[in-house]
Each structure stands twice: as C-alpha cells, then as structure tokens.
Amino acid sequence: MNHHPAASPVTVIGLGPMGRALAGAFLRAGHRTTVWNRTAGKADDLPALGAVVAGDAAEAVAASPLVVVSLLDQDAVQAVLGPLAGSLAGRTVLNLTSDSPARARTCAAWAAGHGIDYLDGAVMVPADVVGGPRGLVLYSGPEALHLAHREALASLGGTAAYLGPDPGRAAAHDVALLDIFWTAMSGVVHGFALAAAENVPATALLPYAQGIGGLLPGIMEDFARQIDAGAFPGAGSNLSSAAAGMVHIVEAAKARGMDVTVLTAAHALARQAVEAGHGTEGFARLTQVVRGRPDEAVVAAGRA
Numbered sequence: 641m642n643h644h645p646a647a648s649p650v651t652v653i654g655l656g657p658m659g660r661a662l663a664g665a666f667l668r669a670g671h672r673t674t675v676w677n678r679t680a681g682k683a684d685d686l687p688a689l690g691a692v693v694a695g696d697a698a699e700a701v702a703a704s705p706l707v708v709v710s711l712l713d714q715d716a717v718q719a720v721l722g723p724l725a726g727s728l729a730g731r732t733v734l735n736l737t738s739d740s741p742a743r744a745r746t747c748a749a750w751a752a753g754h755g756i757d758y759l760d761g762a763v764m765v766p767a768d769v770v771g772g773p774r775g776l777v778l779y780s781g782p783e784a785l786h787l788a789h790r791e792a793l794a795s796l797g798g799t800a801a802y803l804g805p806d807p808g809r810a811a812a813h814d815v816a817l818l819d820i821f822w823t824a825m826s827g828v829v830h831g832f833a834l835a836a837a838e839n840v841p842a843t844a845l846l847p848y849a850q851g852i853g854g855l856l857p858g859i860m861e862d863f864a865r866q867i868d869a870g871a872f873p874g875a876g877s878n879l880s881s882a883a884a885g886m887v888h889i890v891e892a893a894k895a896r897g898m899d900v901t902v903l904t905a906a907h908a909l910a911r912q913a914v915e916a917g918h919g920t921e922g923f924a925r926l927t928q929v930v931r932g933r934p935d936e937a938v939v940a941a942g943r944a
Contacts, residue, residue, distance in 0.1 A: 651673070655675055658767045668795070672690075673686075674703035674704055710736045711737045718747070721733065722750075740815065761777055763775075764777065765798070775799065777793070777800050780808065783802065824856075830898075833898060862924075880920065882923055883910035889903055
C-alpha cells in the first residue's frame with residue numbers, strides 16, 4: 641500500500657451536488673482531478689477549475705490511484721464499478737455513497753475479493769460546506785489505508801474522524817445521525833402545522849420552538865449515559881407521563897383534521913413500554929422498544 645503525496649491525482653465518480661463539491665475541494669487543494677458521471681453534462685464549472693472530464697468510467701478509474709465515489713446508492717456503485725474490478729485492483733476506492741451499514745460491508749467484501757483497497761465514508765455536512773472549516777467526513781475501513789490517503793482527504797476540509805476497521809461503521813453513524821435529523825425535522829414540521837391550524841403564525845411560535853430545540857443537547861447527553869449504562873431513571877419525567885401528554889397532542893391535531901401518523905407511532909412505542917412495566921422509567925428506555933427488546937438493558941458501550 642503506497643503513500644500518495646498531497647497533490648496526487650484523484651478521480652471523482654458521480655457529479656451530483658455532493659460529487660461536484662468533492663471534486664471542487666480536491667481541485668482547490670491542487671489535486672489533478674478527473675471526473676465522470678453516468679449522465680453527461682453535470683460537470684458544470686469543474687473544467688474551468690481544471691478538472692479533466694473522462695470519456696467513460698474506465699478512463700476515469702485509470703487516471704488516479706484514489707477513486708472517490710459519490711452515487712445514489714450501492715446499487716449504482718456496483719453498476720459502475722462492477723465491470724471495472726480488474727482496472728481497480730491495486731487502487732483505492734473511497735466510497736462516500738450513502739447507504740446501509742450492511743451494504744457498505746458487502747461492498748467492502750466485493751472489493752477485497754478483487755484486490756481493491758476500500759474505505760467507506762460518510763459526508764455529514766451539506767455540499768456547500770465541503771472543503772471548508774465546517775466540513776465533517778467520517779471514515780471506516782483499514783486504518784493504514786486511511787493514513788495513506790490522509791493528506792489527500794484533508795482537502796475535504798473541517799474534521800475527519802476515523803471510526804475503526806469495520807467498513808460499515810461510518811454508514812452506521814450516518815444512518816443513526818440522519819435518523820435523528822429527519823425524525824426531528826418531522827416534529828418541527830408537524831408542530832408548526834399544528835400551530836397554524838390553531839391560527840398561531842409560525843413566526844410567533846418560533847422563539848418558543850427554538851427554546852425547545854435548546855433543551856435537546858442536554859437531553860441527548862443524559863440519554864447517551866443512560867443508554868450505555870442500561871439504566872433509565874424516570875425521576876424527572878417518566879414514560880407514563882410522556883404517553884399521557886402525547887394523547888393530548890394527538891387529540892388536538894385530529895380535531896383540526898391533521899395527519900397524526902408520526903405522533904401516533906411515537907405514542908404507540910411509549911404505550912408498549914408502559915404496558916411492559918416500564919412506565920416509571922425515563923424516555924430513553926424506548927431505545928429498547930424500537931430495537932424489539934423492551935425488557936433488555938443495553939449492553940454497555942464497548943461490549944456490544
């Protein structure tokens with residue numbers, strides 16, 4: 641496994657918004673960057689920045705020792721890279737395509753079977769942040785491989801976190817963090833909709849909604865400790881009271897003809913825990929309900 645200098649050539653396959661941002665970051669850092677996309681015409685201003693637009697995927701792969709892939713999903717990755725396995729042997733594939741942890745591991749196993757060095761990763765910021773100080777990219781796979789390309793990957797800016805040798809580890813963080821984000825975003829949308837249904841303007845609700853958001857960092861810190869310890873104290877607020885409070889929100893939303901799918905599902909989880917005898921415990925106990933293990937404590941971190 642060779643160490644490649646900071647300005648070594650890089651190929652970027654996939655030129656959606658994220659792929660273009662990745663290519664732009666490598667170009668600004670001085671890398672000779674070759675780009676290719678399955679649909680022509682998506683290079684935008686990259687050629688003006690110095691990018692080389694490859695005629696096909698084989699040409700793109702041959703141009704660089706490091707091939708960075710940002711496509712729709714792992715099916716798309718296999719469709720593009722599968723026929724090029726022989727050409728990729730001895731090169732490094734950095735797969736920044738979002739998909740499940742299991743599929744990241746499957747892709748890593750495929751690469752290993754063809755003599756391809758493989759890193760998986762997840763870009764945890766919007767495309768317009770890539771390459772800047774607020775960037776965050778998570779990596780998992782062989783540590784030596786990550787170290788070998790560390791200088792090139794620094795082009796993506798911000799913070800780079802290596803999570804360990806399991807190739808699915810970055811994807812596991814990705815899906816868990818996006819789970820938090822999209823579930824929270826659904827709550828934000830539903831809350832504003834409920835306020836509007838009661839003739840409360842969104843701008844009037846906003847400062848109080850922001851106050852609710854400000855509570856979350858401390859709550860998440862408490863939950864993390866409880867989950868790793870497998871103990872869910874409910875002295876301040878317990879699941880029985882939470883479930884009762886959810887009923888009032890569902891009733892208010894139904895009275896205005898609103899969709900209550902998300903909150904009804906949340907209430908069902910809380911009721912399941914209460915009916916299993918955990919009503920006096922804290923809300924973090926629901927991590928076990930959603931895992932299908934309502935009566936099992938979480939194995940402490942590091943022993944899972």
